[in-house]
Amino acid sequence: MDDDDLMAGPRQVVMHPSTAAARRQAHVRAAATVHGVRASPADVADLLRRQRALAVRYGLFLLAVVALLPVILSMIDTPPPGWPAGWPAPAWFAVPGGALATFYLLASSHRRRAARLEDTWLAGHSETPEGL
Amino acid sequence: MIVALAVAAVTVASLVVGSLGVRHARTTANFLVASRAVRPRWNAAAVCGDTLSAASYLGLAGLVLAAGLDMVWFPVGWAAGFVVMALFVVAPLRRFGAYTIPEFLRDRLDDRRIGRTVACVIPIIGLIYLLAQLKGAGVVVEALIGAPYWVGVVAVVVIVVVNLLSGGMRAVTSAQGFQFILIAVGVLVPVTVLLAVWFASDRPGPQDGVPVFDEDSAVTYAAATTVVVDVDTEARVSGTIDGDPYETAVVLPAGQHDVGSGTTVTWPAGTPVPHETTITAVSADDWNQVGDAGDTPGGQATYVAYSLLVASAVGLAGLPHILVRFTTNATGGQARRTAVIVLGFVAVYYSALPIYGALGRQVAPDLLSTGGTDSVMLVVPQRIVGGTPGELLVAIVAVGAVAAFLSTAAGVMIASAGALSHDLLGGGIRWFPHATIAAGAVAIPLGLLVESVDISILVGWSTAIAASSITPVLLLSLWWPGLTATGALASIVVGTTTATLAVLASVTGLSQRSTPWLDTLLAAPAAWTVPLAVVTAVVVSRRSGRPVAGVERMFARMHVPDRLRPESGPAAPVVGHPRTAR
Numbered sequence: 001m002d003d004d005d006l007m008a009g010p011r012q013v014v015m016h017p018s019t020a021a022a023r024r025q026a027h028v029r030a031a032a033t034v035h036g037v038r039a040s041p042a043d044v045a046d047l048l049r050r051q052r053a054l055a056v057r058y059g060l061f062l063l064a065v066v067a068l069l070p071v072i073l074s075m076i077d078t079p080p081p082g083w084p085a086g087w088p089a090p091a092w093f094a095v096p097g098g099a100l101a102t103f104y105l106l107a108s109s110h111r112r113r114a115a116r117l118e119d120t121w122l123a124g125h126s127e128t129p130e131g132l
Numbered sequence: 133m134i135v136a137l138a139v140a141a142v143t144v145a146s147l148v149v150g151s152l153g154v155r156h157a158r159t160t161a162n163f164l165v166a167s168r169a170v171r172p173r174w175n176a177a178a179v180c181g182d183t184l185s186a187a188s189y190l191g192l193a194g195l196v197l198a199a200g201l202d203m204v205w206f207p208v209g210w211a212a213g214f215v216v217m218a219l220f221v222v223a224p225l226r227r228f229g230a231y232t233i234p235e236f237l238r239d240r241l242d243d244r245r246i247g248r249t250v251a252c253v254i255p256i257i258g259l260i261y262l263l264a265q266l267k268g269a270g271v272v273v274e275a276l277i278g279a280p281y282w283v284g285v286v287a288v289v290v291i292v293v294v295n296l297l298s299g300g301m302r303a304v305t306s307a308q309g310f311q312f313i314l315i316a317v318g319v320l321v322p323v324t325v326l327l328a329v330w331f332a333s334d335r336p337g338p339q340d341g342v343p344v345f346d347e348d349s350a351v352t353y354a355a356a357t358t359v360v361v362d363v364d365t366e367a368r369v370s371g372t373i374d375g376d377p378y379e380t381a382v383v384l385p386a387g388q389h390d391v392g393s394g395t396t397v398t399w400p401a402g403t404p405v406p407h408e409t410t411i412t413a414v415s416a417d418d419w420n421q422v423g424d425a426g427d428t429p430g431g432q433a434t435y436v437a438y439s440l441l442v443a444s445a446v447g448l449a450g451l452p453h454i455l456v457r458f459t460t461n462a463t464g465g466q467a468r469r470t471a472v473i474v475l476g477f478v479a480v481y482y483s484a485l486p487i488y489g490a491l492g493r494q495v496a497p498d499l500l501s502t503g504g505t506d507s508v509m510l511v512v513p514q515r516i517v518g519g520t521p522g523e524l525l526v527a528i529v530a531v532g533a534v535a536a537f538l539s540t541a542a543g544v545m546i547a548s549a550g551a552l553s554h555d556l557l558g559g560g561i562r563w564f565p566h567a568t569i570a571a572g573a574v575a576i577p578l579g580l581l582v583e584s585v586d587i588s589i590l591v592g593w594s595t596a597i598a599a600s601s602i603t604p605v606l607l608l609s610l611w612w613p614g615l616t617a618t619g620a621l622a623s624i625v626v627g628t629t630t631a632t633l634a635v636l637a638s639v640t641g642l643s644q645r646s647t648p649w650l651d652t653l654l655a656a657p658a659a660w661t662v663p664l665a666v667v668t669a670v671v672v673s674r675r676s677g678r679p680v681a682g683v684e685r686m687f688a689r690m691h692v693p694d695r696l697r698p699e700s701g702p703a704a705p706v707v708g709h710p711r712t713a714r
Contacts, residue, residue, distance in 0.1 A: 039696065044688040051691055052611055055219045062215050066445070069208065070437045096204040096486070100479035103211050107218040107472045114223070115465060118693035 047121045054117060058110045065102055134520075136277045138527035142314060142534045143291060149310040170460040174309050176473035179457045181308030181539035183210070183448070183474075184315050184481060185261075186268025187591040189536040192482075194505035195588060196489025197496075198411050200419030203489075205437055207482035209444025211475060216449040218471035223464035224610045224690035225455065232547075233452050233602065234555035240609045242680045243617030249624055251555035253601050254452045257594045258548035259575065261451070264590035265537040265544070266579030268506075272533050275507050285579040292542045293572040296549065297565055304542045305460060311535035316481065318532015322509075322525045323484045326491060326516050342413045343405045343497035350398045351498045353391045359406040359501055360388055362413065367403070371395025399501075408503035410586075419493070436656045443658030447595030450603030453540075453547035463694035488512055506587065509533070545571055593635045600627030600661040608669055610690060613683045619673025627665030631657055 170178070188210070195203040230236035233254065238247025266285045273284030295303050342362070353371075361384050369378040372392030388409065391397065399406070407413045448454065461467040492499065492508035495515040499505050510533070513525035548571050553563035582590065601624050608615045608623075634657035636642075646654075653660060673679070680686070 039688055039692050041684050041688070044684070044692060048687055048691045055611075058219050059216070062212060062219070066208070066212055066441055067438075070205075070434060070441075096208055097479075097483045099208050100211050100475075100482055103215045104472070104475040104479050107215050107475050110219055111468050111472050114468065118465075118695070122693055122695060 043121070047118075050117055050121070051114065054110070054113060058106060062103070062106060065099060065106075069099055134523050135527045135530050138531045139273070139276060139534050142531045143287075143538070146307050146311060146535070146538055147291065147295060149306050168460055168462055170305055170462075172461065172466050172470040172473055175305070175457060175461055175466075175470045176477060177312040178305050178308035178460075179454060179470065179474045180477045180481070181310075181312035181315065181535070182454055182457055182543035183478070183540070184312070184536055185540035185591070186265050186272070186533065186537040187587045188482075188485070189315065189319070189533055190268055190272070190506045190509060191587045191591070192485045193488035193492065193509050194499075194507070196486045197492040197508045198414070198500060198505045200414055200489075202437070204486060205440040206444055207478075207485065209441040210448050211478055211482060212441065212445035213448025214471055214475050214478065216445055217455075217458070218468055218475070220607055221449055221455070221610065222458040222467040222471050225464075225606075226459055226461055226467040227464040227692070227694065228686070228690050231459065232550050232554050233455055233606070234551050237605065237609060237620065238555070240680070240686055241615065241617040241620055242682075243621075246617055246620055246624075247555050249621060250602070250605075251551045253597070253624065253628055254551040255548040255571065257451065257598050257602070258453060258544045258551075259571075259578070260590055260594040260597070261453070262541055262544045262548075262571075262575050263579055263582045263585075264587045264594070265541040266575060267582050267585065267587050267590065268533070269537045269541075270579070270583060271506055272510075272530065272537070275504075275510060276530050281583055282580055286576055288537060288541050289572045289576050289579070291538060292545050293568055295542055296546055296568045304546055307542065308539045311539035312477075314535035315532045315539070316477070318529050318535065319481060319484050322513055322529050323487050325525060326513060327487070329516055330491065341404075341415050343493060343500065345399050345401055345403050345405060345497070347401045348398055349401075349498060350396055351501055352396045353393065353502055354504075356393045357391045357501075357503055358388055358409045359391055360409060360413070361386055361406045362404045365399065365403050365406075367400065368398040369395065371397075373397075405497045405500050407500045410503065411500055411505070413500075435652055435659065439656035439659035442662055443592065443596050443599050443656070446603045446658065446662050447597075447599035450598035450601070450606060451595070452551065452598075452602065453543040455606075456547050456550065457543070465694050491516065545575075589639060593639075596631045596635055596658050596661070597628055599658050600631035600665050604662060604665040604669055608666070613687060614673055614679050615669060616673040616676045616679055618676040619669045619671075622672040623665045623669035626668045627661055630661045630664060634661065 188207070192203065192206060195206070225236065228236055228240065230239060232251075234247040234251040237250050238244055266288060269284035269288040270281040271284070273279050273287070274281050295307060364383060364385050366381055366383045369380070369382045371378070372395055373382060373384065374390050375392075389406075404413070458467040458470060461470055488509045491512050492505075496508060496511045499508055499511065504511075509529050510526055513529065514522040516522070517525055545568060549564055549567040552567035552571070557563040557567070604627060605615075605620045605623050609620065634654045638651075638655045
């Protein structure tokens with residue numbers, strides 16, 4: 001199925017995650033009314049596309065960092081002259097440490113942008129139920 | 133004595149903290165996902181407790197001591213795995229609302245075969261990972277208090293089983309968060325003191341070439357060991373060498389020598405440190421740079437580096453005991469925040485660990501000779517500080533080590549027991565205690581069998597299988613509506629089989645009889661088994677007909693923001709959980 005297939009069909013109600021979990025309980029399953037959320041499949045498909053594009057963009061950046069790391073380190077043919085205070089070359093610590101810091105900044109930035117994307121989607125999302 | 137008391141204290145404290153975290157552990161949600169009420173910071177601490185295992189705590193410092201910069205691929209890869217989780221996995225997985233990974237895949241793909249297959253693969257991955265923790269426990273308890281290896285193995289299994297039976301995930305969450313604090317203190321406090329002492333004293337700089345003893349050094353070989361002596365050396369021997377007893381000075385010609393258990397050899401100053409046969413003597417230049425082809429299988433260092441990165445990054449994102457931790461958050465957004473906090477924690481932790489290896493190369497090169505590189509963190513404080521302060525530092529490190537293998541063992545056991553009881557036996561929490569006890573009963577004898585197997589081999593095996601079996605299917609099911617049950621099943625079978633066979637060929641030495649390139653490919657398989665599993669899933673899915681019915685509802689569940697205002701409506705038209713909707 002292509003993503004376009006997600007856009008087909010009428011508006012549907014999608015359960016809130018806590019409701020979905022609660023529905024596993026037999027007593028809730030029998031209830032006539034449930035707590036859920038409404039979302040148009042077309043809106044959801046659009047949101048999915050944007051979330052996926054964002055995650056893939058950050059994923060490619062991660063891939064670039066990871067792919068470049070062995071290359072950068074292999075370019076350090078010999079330790080720099082002099083080991084400060086009897087310690088191994090700064091590159092030894094700086095490069096892996098730098099990579100770990102980059103990972104943190106990458107994930108932190110993605111979290112903020114993903115939250116903003118979802119906020120934007122929510123702001124434009126119609127809360128007027130259709131078909132129910 | 134201080135160390136033994138500290139180990140006992142952390143064990144008791146872990147049990148007490150775990151029991152305090154239990155209030156109403158009666159339902160499946162209590163046992164498997166801690167009622168989904170864990171806040172991001174505490175969950176991040178628990179995730180770190182789950183992730184920072186004996187392999188990373190003790191093993192990484194030991195690997196850096198033995199092989200140098202090449203080994204930083206492991207922490208970089210593990211940290212990259214959390215980025216993969218933050219970008220692609222945790223939020224949609226949490227929003228879907230499944231209790232376990234098999235349940236998620238079964239409901240997402242609407243196929244019971246997938247659930248059962250994954251429920252079989254998960255305990256295998258978990259068991260191998262658990263064995264690494266048990267090996268670490270046996271080694272640490274043996275080194276710290278002189279108890280036999282089996283004591284550590286049995287003690288860890290018993291403690292973890294008791295903790296799990298008392299309150300499942302709720303108990304484990306409390307204990308793991310607490311244990312992570314101990315782990316962080318166990319790494320950061322000693323390393324800060326050691327660096328301060330090191331810089332304050334006028335220590336000699338690192339040596340060029342291979343490590344040498346800078347003074348006459350008496351080395352005791354607790355177990356029978358085969359060492360490689362690089363140059364003819366006259367050493368004083370008290371014990372047996374090559375089967376002959378000595379109590380005098382002996383000239384040992386260059387080459388391999390069998391050193392008897394309990395033998396003490398006094399190596400003269402200036403002697404290159406004889407290295408245990410599984411350790412390659414690495415010069416300062418090679419130790420301090422990446423891509424030293426000489427000590428990698430098949431000599432393809434760059435390929436091995438990339439494959440290690442793939443295995444650790446993609447494999448971590450597929451380790452079930454870590455994935456299920458993110459299902460304990462209240463929302464998908466909180467799960468994403470948890471992953472970011474985890475990255476902050478592990479960045480500090482992973483930056484500190486290699487320092488122990490670097491210090492060990494300066495003050496404890498004899499570990500290269502006994503093969504006890506895994507104990508470098510426990511040895512270095514005494515060598516640099518000494519006396520009671522040194523013993524206190526060792527106790528702090530030991531407390532962290534005990535916390536590391538207790539917390540990871542608990543996480544692995546709960547993921548495996550959850551998969552067995554919830555997805556394979558289908559009995560929810562009714563079977564959870566039985567599955568937990570069964571997992572413990574299987575782990576103890578196997579833990580005793582792996583005494584001679586390297587921790588890093590066990591961890592590498594489990595991450596390679598996870599990377600090739602779970603992660604590709606997980607990522608595709610979260611982001612690609614076209615994935616079918618048949619495609620996922622084919623991917624899991626191909627990924628699991630190829631990764632397992634490659635690791636077996638490498639571990640048994642079969643791969644070394646082939647060409648150098650094939651040896652390399654089998655020793656580090658993730659770089660080709662992971663793409664193979666992805667291609668299999670895509671090709672078979674495209675050829676196996678239409679995707680899962682109602683896939684758009686599932687994608688809405690996974691990707692609609694948590695903050696969408698809930699409404700009430702009649703039950704019939706509501707898109708619910710796939711099982712309740714049927």
